[in-house]
Amino acid sequence: MFVPTVWLGILGATIASTTLDTDPAKMVSAVFGGPVSILVLLMVLHGPIATNILNVYSATLAALSAGLKFSRFWLTVIVGVAGYLVTLYFIFAPSFAKAFDNWMISLLLWMSPWAGVVLADYFIKRKGKIDVAELYRSPETSAYGDINWAGMVAFFAGLVAGWLVEDGLVGALQGPISINLLGGADLSWLFGIGIAGLVYLGLSKLVTSPSSVVASSAGS
Template sequence: MAVSAAGPARPGEYGDRVVAVEPGDIEPIAAQDRHGTPRQLFWTWSSPNLEFATIFVGVLAVSVFGLPFWPALAAIALGNGLGALTHGVLSARGPRYGVPQMVLSRLGFGYWGNLVPATLMSVTAGIGWFAVNSVSGAFALNTLTALPLPASLAVVVAIQIGIAFFGHNLVQAYEKYVFAVLAVIFAIVAVVTFAQSHPNAPGGSGGVGGFLLTTGAAFGYAAGWNPYAADYTRYLPATVSGRAVGWFAALGLFLSCSVLMAVGAAAATIGGGADETPTAAFTGHLPGWLAAITLLAIVLGAVAANALNVYSGALAFLTLGITLPLAWRRAIVALGFGAVGFVLALLGLSDAGAAYENFLLVISYWIAPWLAVILVDQWLRTGQDVAPLLADRSRIGWPGLVSFLTGAVVSIVFFANQSLYLAPVPKAMPQVGDITFLVGFTITGAMYAILGRIR
C-alpha cells in the first residue's frame, strides 16, 4: 500500500523480524511494529564509528592540521560533544512521530523547501559517506588478504548493500552483534597505540587555526549523523522516555568518536611509511596478529557505517516525493545508491586522504545551518501538535529555506579548505582557521528565529 509520509501508518506486518525485507519506506510506523529499548541506541551509534574513517580524523588533526596531541584531543572532544548533543536532541523525537529524520525536517523547511536539505542528505549519506567508508574497508581488506583493491572494494560494497537492502531490523541487528567484536579489538589497539605514542612531542604550527580546523572536522564527522537521527528511533514504542533515547544516542556517538579519534591522533605521533596505504600505515606499529585482526575490524566497521549510510540515504531520497511504482521502493533505491557509491569509491582509491579531508569540512558547511533551522523551529513550536504539518504539501517553508541559504552563502567567505577554496577571511588571517560551521549556524539560527516567529 503506497501512502504519503506522515499519513496513515502502514499495516503492522514487520515487527522484529530480522531476515525480512522491511515493507514501506517513510510513512509512520504502526504501533504493532514498534519494538526495542533506548539502550540499543548505544551500540547503534557506537558500532558505525568503530572504524578507520573515525581514526583518520585524529590522524588529520596532528599530521595535517599541525596540532600537538593534547590540543588535538581537546578540539576532538569539543567537536564531538557539539555533534553528539544535537544528535541526542534530534533522536528523542523519533518515537513520538514514527517518521525518518528528513521527514521531520519538513517542520522547519516546509514540504517543498525541504527538498534542498533532503537532496544534500541523499548525496552525502547514500553516495559520499558510502564511498568514503567503502574505500577504507577496501584498503583494509586489500592489506589483509592481498586481494586487488577493486575486488576488495566489490566485496565490501556487496555486504553493505545486502544489509541495507533488508532494512531497519537487520541493520540494527548487525550493529548490535558487531559492537562487542569491534569494541574489544579497538580497546586492545588503543592500549598498544598509546603505549608507543609520544603525546608530549611538539606539534606543527597549527595554533588556533589548526584547533578550529580540527573542531570543525570532528563536528562535521559527529554531526554528519544528525540527519539520520530519527531513522533509528522511529521504531521504538511511542511511550519510551525521550530523555533516555537522547542520552543513549548521544553517549554512543560521543564515546566511540572521541576514543577512536584520540587513537588516531596518538598513532600520528608514532609515524608511518609515506608510501603505504592509510590503513597499512595505521597498523604498521602493531604486532602482526593484532594488525591482522585490526584490519578485519576496519572492514567490519566500514560495513557497520555504510549499512546506515545506504539505508538513511534511501529514506532521504524518498522524502523528495519521487514516485516509484515498486513494492520495495526503499530497498531498490538502496541498491541504486550502492552502485553509484561503488563507482565513486573506485575513482577515489588513488587519493583517499585528501578527498576525505575535503569531504569532512564540506559536510559541516551545510549541516550546521540545517541544524540551526531544525533546533530553532523545535524551540518555536514547543507545545504544538506538529504531526499534520509533516505531509502538508502546501507548505513552501520559505523562512527556513531563506535562512538556510543565507547562512550557507554568507559563511562561504570563511571557507578554509586549502585544496578546494581558501576564502578571503582565512586567507587574510590564517590563524582563524575554519569557523564556517559556527558562522553558518549562528547566522541561520538568528535569522530563522526572526522569520520563523513572524511566519
C-alpha cells in the same frame, strides 16, 4: 553498529602500534600471518558492512521523505553505488588526509546552517512543541505545509555566511573574509549556525504560518 565500530577501532590501533606498514591488508598479514590473517580480514570486512547497513537504510528513508518517487530497492542501490564511488575517490586520492579534510569541511559547510535552522525552529520558535500527527499528513492537508521557504532562505544565507569565513584546503572552500581579514581562521561553523538561525527567526516574525499555531496548540 556500536560493537563492530569499537572493535575495529581497537583492532586498528593495536595493529598500527606493531607495524610501520600503511597497507591494512599487509598490516593484518604481518601481525597474524597465515590462515589466521584471512579470518581476521573477513571479520574486518563484516564491520563496515554492519555499520553501513544503517547508513544505507537511513539514506533511503531520507530520500523517500524528500518526495523522490523511487522504490526503496533502487534507492538502496543508488546510495550504495554513490558510497562506493566516494570510497574509490579516497583510495586513489594523492593524499588521503587532504581528501578527507576537504570532505569533512564540505559537510560542515552545509550542516552548520542546517543545524541553525533546525535549532532555531524547534527550541525558539516552537519552544519544543510539535504536533507529530501533522508531520505524517500529506503536504496538501498538513498544517506544516510542504516547503518551509523561510527555512530555505535562512539555510542559503547561512551557507554563504559560512563560506565567507571558511578556510579549506582547496580554493573553492577558502572564503575571502577568512583569508584576507582573519588570517586563515575558520569560523564557518559558527557563522553558519548563527546567521541561519537569526535569518530564520527574523523571517518567521514577518509571516505567521499555520504551523506555528498548530505547534503552539500541541503543547497546550
